[in-house]
Amino acid sequence: MSYMLEGRTGAWEVVVGLEIHAQVISQSKLFSGASATYGGAPNAHVSFVDAGFPGMLPVINQECVAQAVRTGLGLKAEINLFSRFDRKNYFYADLPNGYQISQFAHPIVGTGVVEIELQDGTLKNIGITRLHLEQDAGKSMHDQHASKSVIDLNRAGVALMEIVSEPDIRSPEEAGAYLRKIRQIVRYLGTCDGNMEEGSMRADVNVSVRKPGEEFRTRCEIKNVNSVRFVMHAVEAEALRQIEVWESGGEVVQETRLYDPSKGETRSMRSKEDAHDYRYFPEPDLLPLILEQEFVNALAAKLPELPDEKRRRFCEEYGIPFYDAGVLVADQATADFYETVAKGRDGKLTSNWMSGDFFAAMNRSGKSIENPPVSAADFGALLDLISDKTINGRIAKDVFEEMVETGKAPAAIVEEKGLRQVTDTGAIDDAVTKVLEANQDKVAEYKSGKDKLFGFFVGQVMKAMAGKGNPALVNEAVKKQLG
Amino acid sequence: MSIFDLTIAEAGKKLAAKEISAVELTTAYNDAVAALNPRLNAYITVTPELALTQAKAADARIAAGQAGPLTGIPLAMKDLFCTEGVRTTAASKILEPFIPPYESTVSAQLLAAGAVILGKANLDEFAMGSSNITSGYGPVENPWKRNGSDAKLVPGGSSGGSAAAVSARLALGATGTDTGGSIRQPAAFTGLAGIKPTYGRCSRYGIVAFASSLDQAGPMARNVEDCAILLNAMAGFDAKDSTSAERAVPDFTKALTKGVKGLRIGIPAEYRLEGTNPEILALWDKGIEWLQAQGAEIVEISLPHTKYGLAVYYIVAPAEASSNLARYDGVRFGARVDGVDLIDMYERTRAAGFGPEVKRRIMIGTYVLSHGYYDAYYLKAQKVRNLILRDFTNAFDKVDAILTPTAPSAAFGLGEKMDDPVTMYLNDVFTVPASLAGVPAMSVPAGLNAEGLPLGLQVIGKHFDEETVFAVSAAIERAAGFSALPDVRAK
Numbered sequence: 018m019s020y021m022l023e024g025r026t027g028a029w030e031v032v033v034g035l036e037i038h039a040q041v042i043s044q045s046k047l048f049s050g051a052s053a054t055y056g057g058a059p060n061a062h063v064s065f066v067d068a069g070f071p072g073m074l075p076v077i078n079q080e081c082v083a084q085a086v087r088t089g090l091g092l093k094a095e096i097n098l099f100s101r102f103d104r105k106n107y108f109y110a111d112l113p114n115g116y117q118i119s120q121f122a123h124p125i126v127g128t129g130v131v132e133i134e135l136q137d138g139t140l141k142n143i144g145i146t147r148l149h150l151e152q153d154a155g156k157s158m159h160d161q162h163a164s165k166s167v168i169d170l171n172r173a174g175v176a177l178m179e180i181v182s183e184p185d186i187r188s189p190e191e192a193g194a195y196l197r198k199i200r201q202i203v204r205y206l207g208t209c210d211g212n213m214e215e216g217s218m219r220a221d222v223n224v225s226v227r228k229p230g231e232e233f234r235t236r237c238e239i240k241n242v243n244s245v246r247f248v249m250h251a252v253e254a255e256a257l258r259q260i261e262v263w264e265s266g267g268e269v270v271q272e273t274r275l276y277d278p279s280k281g282e283t284r285s286m287r288s289k290e291d292a293h294d295y296r297y298f299p300e301p302d303l304l305p306l307i308l309e310q311e312f313v314n315a316l317a318a319k320l321p322e323l324p325d326e327k328r329r330r331f332c333e334e335y336g337i338p339f340y341d342a343g344v345l346v347a348d349q350a351t352a353d354f355y356e357t358v359a360k361g362r363d364g365k366l367t368s369n370w371m372s373g374d375f376f377a378a379m380n381r382s383g384k385s386i387e388n389p390p391v392s393a394a395d396f397g398a399l400l401d402l403i404s405d406k407t408i409n410g411r412i413a414k415d416v417f418e419e420m421v422e423t424g425k426a427p428a429a430i431v432e433e434k435g436l437r438q439v440t441d442t443g444a445i446d447d448a449v450t451k452v453l454e455a456n457q458d459k460v461a462e463y464k465s466g467k468d469k470l471f472g473f474f475v476g477q478v479m480k481a482m483a484g485k486g487n488p489a490l491v492n493e494a495v496k497k498q499l500g
Numbered sequence: 501m502s503i504f505d506l507t508i509a510e511a512g513k514k515l516a517a518k519e520i521s522a523v524e525l526t527t528a529y530n531d532a533v534a535a536l537n538p539r540l541n542a543y544i545t546v547t548p549e550l551a552l553t554q555a556k557a558a559d560a561r562i563a564a565g566q567a568g569p570l571t572g573i574p575l576a577m578k579d580l581f582c583t584e585g586v587r588t589t590a591a592s593k594i595l596e597p598f599i600p601p602y603e604s605t606v607s608a609q610l611l612a613a614g615a616v617i618l619g620k621a622n623l624d625e626f627a628m629g630s631s632n633i634t635s636g637y638g639p640v641e642n643p644w645k646r647n648g649s650d651a652k653l654v655p656g657g658s659s660g661g662s663a664a665a666v667s668a669r670l671a672l673g674a675t676g677t678d679t680g681g682s683i684r685q686p687a688a689f690t691g692l693a694g695i696k697p698t699y700g701r702c703s704r705y706g707i708v709a710f711a712s713s714l715d716q717a718g719p720m721a722r723n724v725e726d727c728a729i730l731l732n733a734m735a736g737f738d739a740k741d742s743t744s745a746e747r748a749v750p751d752f753t754k755a756l757t758k759g760v761k762g763l764r765i766g767i768p769a770e771y772r773l774e775g776t777n778p779e780i781l782a783l784w785d786k787g788i789e790w791l792q793a794q795g796a797e798i799v800e801i802s803l804p805h806t807k808y809g810l811a812v813y814y815i816v817a818p819a820e821a822s823s824n825l826a827r828y829d830g831v832r833f834g835a836r837v838d839g840v841d842l843i844d845m846y847e848r849t850r851a852a853g854f855g856p857e858v859k860r861r862i863m864i865g866t867y868v869l870s871h872g873y874y875d876a877y878y879l880k881a882q883k884v885r886n887l888i889l890r891d892f893t894n895a896f897d898k899v900d901a902i903l904t905p906t907a908p909s910a911a912f913g914l915g916e917k918m919d920d921p922v923t924m925y926l927n928d929v930f931t932v933p934a935s936l937a938g939v940p941a942m943s944v945p946a947g948l949n950a951e952g953l954p955l956g957l958q959v960i961g962k963h964f965d966e967e968t969v970f971a972v973s974a975a976i977e978r979a980a981g982f983s984a985l986p987d988v989r990a991k
Contacts, residue, residue, distance in 0.1 A: 068833075071590070073706075074742065076739065110842055114826065115829060294871045296823070296866065296874075297874075301713035302742065302743065
């Protein structure tokens with residue numbers, strides 16, 4: 018069922034497109050040799066090029082170009098072998114040149130597509146309009162001095178990829194899923210760390226509403242939203258505001274707005290009349306960017322397996338459900354951990370254990386997949402003990418907890434605590450006999466038709482055997498003795 | 501014979517032969533600058549002590565047998581080249597306090613060759629002008645005088661300070677930059693040779709930008725040979741300038757004696773503009789005869805779109821300038837006038853820092869790039885620019901070089917052509933097309949007009965074929981036998 022907002026005049030459809038700014042992972046900036054690393058003392062990572070000094074010229078950083086191409090390939094997008102940089106002119110104190118070097122008319126990456134998955138398992142394609150490279154501005158701070166603003170140019174000139182989607186998104190959920198998917202892809206590719214708190218990824222959200230079947234109505238752009246949750250909230254808040262405007266007989270005006278998370282609403286930043294005239298024109302300090310097809314092919318050949326492909330492969334190769342595979346490929350490190358453990362083992366068993374006890378222990382102990390609660394080798398060894406029936410699943414849970422706590426190897430724990438599974442049918446039969454003798458009243462009830470008591474007998478036997486009985490053999494023995 | 505009569509080539513030989521020392525030569529020039537610069541205003545900043553230090557180093561280098569043709573040669577550096585530790589103003593008040601912490605590639609290469617820098621030469625503010633009157637540091641006086649008149653004439657522009665300095669013997673040679681004629685026109689106005697090389701031949705790194713797609717550094721000197729020596733040191737690929745050409749630099753001095761026998765020289769019909777000064781046309785005809793006499797074949801050619809050159813230039817150059825000059829905002833370097841808020845500070849700083857011509861061009865440039873006007877002006881200008889380039893490409897299928905006048909007139913009086921900017925812009929009519937096409941072009945002194953003022957002819961060549969330009973220019977120079985000297989000069 019599609020997402021609709023109910024207004025006084027009926028249902029409204031929400032139309033959303035996202036412009037995601039993703040900071041490129043690179044050693045140095047897009048057009049200078051200054052370090053592009055996050056942090057550092059204010060203005061420590063600034064070259065004369067970044068500071069817009071007279072006579073300074075930009076020189077393109079090939080690694081940033083490669084990162085943009087990788088990202089384009091990851092978005093299944095067309096790579097434009099010819100692209101060009103343009104100047105976007107506006108004055109601001111943290112924009113040293115008075116223009117931003119960006120790509121306007123000829124972006125490096127053209128149309129592509131991204132598949133998103135919704136809560137109910139529905140898959141949907143979101144079109145990518147383009148991806149272009151541009152430089153970031155510096156940072157102005159207005160709260161450091163009574164009368165002055167201070168400027169940090171560390172980020173000025175750092176490479177950004179602006180990824181523009183088609184207006185294919187129809188709900189806050191889809192907006193969130195799309196943003197998460199882009200983040201997942203760039204993280205897999207190693208082209209952006211996707212860290213929204215540090216601002217290395219942020220989104221401008223274009224929202225409009227319409228009655229089903231209508232043409233698009235006027236949109237508003239909500240600038241610089243910096244979390245998935247806020248994007249989802251902003252879409253809903255802005256859609257509701259626009260519905261209210263239309264339904265009160267007003268008209269939505271095209272403008273730039275800001276989302277205020279504390280109030281859960283958007284407010285006007287500048288209207289279309291106040292919009293900058295950016296006076297775009299081709300950057301004369303740079304030649305057009307011409308890529309060789311071989312350069313693109315070489316990058317494509319070394320592209321890592323992307324989440325969608327990995328997920329489908331996991332289903333096939335390890336026989337696990339699509340949903341479970343989705344959980345495992347959420348990030349590259351988790352997927353790698355899974356594969357290390359699952360290789361040569363039961364993929365389904367591995368997946369179940371990871372989704373269950375393993376993630377629970379990881380979250381509980383505040384650890385991460387990079388610093389896991391138990392090593393992949395020990396985790397695998399534990400699964401081996403289950404598979405070769407040395408221990409049963411019930412005991413394995415205790416062994417796992419012991420592993421998390423002590424860091425000991427599972428075999429050592431099993432030996433030390435004598436947790437080996439009992440498969441001796443004589444011992445099992447003895448235990449069953451004792452349990453049945455001690456519960457003759459229940460045996461009578463069972464025989465008169467209370468089938469459910471079967472589980473009770475099995476539980477009592479297992480308890481008597483301190484959990485070590487082989488569950489299948491215990492079941493069999495109980496069934497046999499009950500006749 | 502005075503030490504000031506030496507050319508770069510001659511001084512270089514005497515230095516190498518230790519007949520004179522670099523310190524001796526530099527001291528003579530320092531003294532000449534001290535004596536005449538207060539009058540001519542050819543330099544904005546003089547650096548006599550630094551020059552002496554460099555001269556001493558040059559002498560040491562000569563003594564060690566490691567000298568090149570420019571070691572110990574005193575030069576003027578156009579104040580558009582950033583020079584580490586030496587104030588660089590671009591002749592603008594907005595850069596009055598600016599001391600660059602870096603060296604431009606071209607000036608660095610000259611210093612590496614052992615050249616001595618006497619100071620920073622005056623120019624039109626941000627190189628915007630054809631008469632050097634837009635300088636924020638006062639106009640430059642042309643050392644040449646009309647016969648029997650003491651009236652002050654302009655040296656041309658924008659490299660007017662460089663031209664006046666070399667012409668008046670306040671430097672042996674100078675760097676210039678040429679965006680639409682800023683080397684060639686002042687060279688013609690002061691009886692000098694000056695070449696705008698192919699766009700991309702010299703690095704633009706460290707040169708205060710006017711119009712990035714047109715700006716090109718080049719030398720100005722007393723003769724063609726000196727220009728070749730200077731360009732040898734100035735040219736070359738630079739990884740710091742993405743538009744600089746990654747190709748080898750030939751020894752340009754070798755081209756000087758090639759001659760023009762068998763060369764096809766194009767004469768563009770469209771350059772015979774109606775109303776052009778008959779003296780200029782007569783000189784052009786003389787140039788044609790000189791080349792013919794030396795064995796060149798003269799070919800009538802057509803450059804049909806060059807008539808739009810000026811119009812295109814005065815859209816493209818201001819457009820780029822309006823953006824290039826946005827960085828002079830008072831925030832990080834240069835002059836600042838405080839205001840109540842950021843916008844007010846910008847407005848006050850730029851109002852006080854920029855002169856009227858710069859403001860005019862920023863306005864024009866901003867206008868032609870504005871939403872709704874871009875297609876009609878900037879985009880159309882770019883299309884016509886391509887047609888102009890095609891004109892040259894087509895012409896160079898038939899000819900090896902093109903001969904035209906450099907400027908439509910000789911030097912004019914300070915204060916003339918001031919009331920109408922368009923009249924002033926017409927000065928560039930012959931020089932602008934080569935800039936738009938990016939092809940090399942040189943002005944050679946070819947004679948005097950009836951008033952005794954120098955006139956120049958322009959030789960235009962194919963992309964990266966400066967060698968033919970030098971060969972043809974040297975042939976004209978030999979035939980013209982230009983030996984006149986300006987009235988005001990060091991003796």
